[in-house]
Amino acid sequence: MPEAMRTLLHADMDAFYASVEQRDRPELRGQPVVVGGASSRGVVAAASYEARAYGIHSAMPSVEARRRCPRAIFVRGDMAKYRRESRRIFEIFRRYSPRVEGLSLDEAFLDLSGTEKLLGPVEDAAKRLRADVRRELQLAVSVGVAPVKMVAKIASDLAKPDGLLVVDAERVREFLDPLPVGRIWGVGPVARQSLTQRGIDTIGQLALAPDFLLRELMGSWGPVAARLARGQDLREVEPYREAKSYGEENTFAEDVSKPARLAAACRAHAEAVARRLRRDRIRGRRVTLKLKLARRLGGGRYPLLSRSLTLPVATDDGRLIARAAAKLLARAELQEPVRLLGISLSRLEPSDAEQLALLPSEGEDPRRRRLNQVVDAVQDRFGRQALERGGVSVERAGLSLQIKRGER
CATH class of the missing domain: 3.30.70.270 (Reverse transcriptase/Diguanylate cyclase domain)
Known part of the structure; x- marks a missing residue:
């Protein structure tokens, strides 16, 4: 249109x-x-x-x-x-x-x-x-x-x-035209400083700037930003964007060194991810562990580690995800405290509820599947805090406005 x-x-x-x-x-x-x-x-x-x-x-x-x-x-x-x-x-x-x-x-x-x-x-x-x-x-x-x-x-x-x-x-x-150039999507503090140093302070000035100059200052995003500055934005409203992964992460209130606390956070995130997957009737095969270390690099930056492995079959079981995360945590061989820990599941595929009810996947324990269904039903009715496995929870330093698929 x-x-x-x-x-x-x-x-x-x-x-x-x-x-x-x-x-x-x-x-x-x-x-x-x-x-x-x-x-x-x-x-x-x-x-x-x-x-x-x-x-x-x-x-x-x-x-x-x-x-x-x-x-x-x-x-x-x-x-x-x-x-x-x-x-x-x-x-x-x-x-x-x-x-x-x-x-x-x-x-x-x-x-x-x-x-x-x-x-x-x-x-x-x-x-x-x-x-x-x-x-x-x-x-x-x-x-x-x-x-x-x-x-x-x-x-x-x-x-x-x-x-x-x-x-x-x-x-x-x-x-x-009269608005400051920082109002354009994708023009952050660094790009804004580069533009203002060349006399581009407003959106109107950005709209008139030549592409070769904008590529020099902003890379390939420069000409795109100029089109936005001219009001040329063809993106449609997308009500049904497909998820690429499901994840949970938290910044700890204090830096964490104890393996037991890190393992507990892994279990909590694994169960939260699994619950959301089951609600959306989705399973995943690739587990990724994200760790942000507490050592400061300057400028608000911290060392970031990422480890991944692929499961033999797709799963929506928190215990299997937690086991994979534990392997990845051991593989990281941490020698310093952790500021943030996250777990995500990708390589997603739909789960056929009827087929799964009749023929459990390889390595899946039917008793675990029934237990997951009971836990989900109790939490849906009475809230997440009504039933937690082994007291699995994690303290967070803040809240998020993010929409999480599969969360109620």
């Missing part, structure tokens, strides 16, 4: 985690609320607008957030609650379009192209969507509307807090 005929909406909840906490706990309203880990390794997952007035923002170390606002109220957060609220939000989104691409628990693109006969003018539809979210969830959502994804995203950012901004097709260049 030509860009001029597309109508794309970007919806982004305002300070989602913090707003949910302020809604549910009246004593937090009007207070600088920070959701995330309060430990020395903790990271801010969300900050209320009262906390943002002190310069606190997501991904900031909690230590820095507390330094900026000593009276900030830290809340550990409740991921199960946030996921429930996210499902309610997306149910509202899907009333307006079947084409909803979730970017995170609190953010999505909606394709409203061709819906005017059903929904009326797009600005009116966007206003109703915002009103529905406010009425049903008592939460605020900011919305941007444009013919291309990037412009809709920028528009919703500029509409915050609790606003709506519509950019018509004929106004895209007028809207983009």
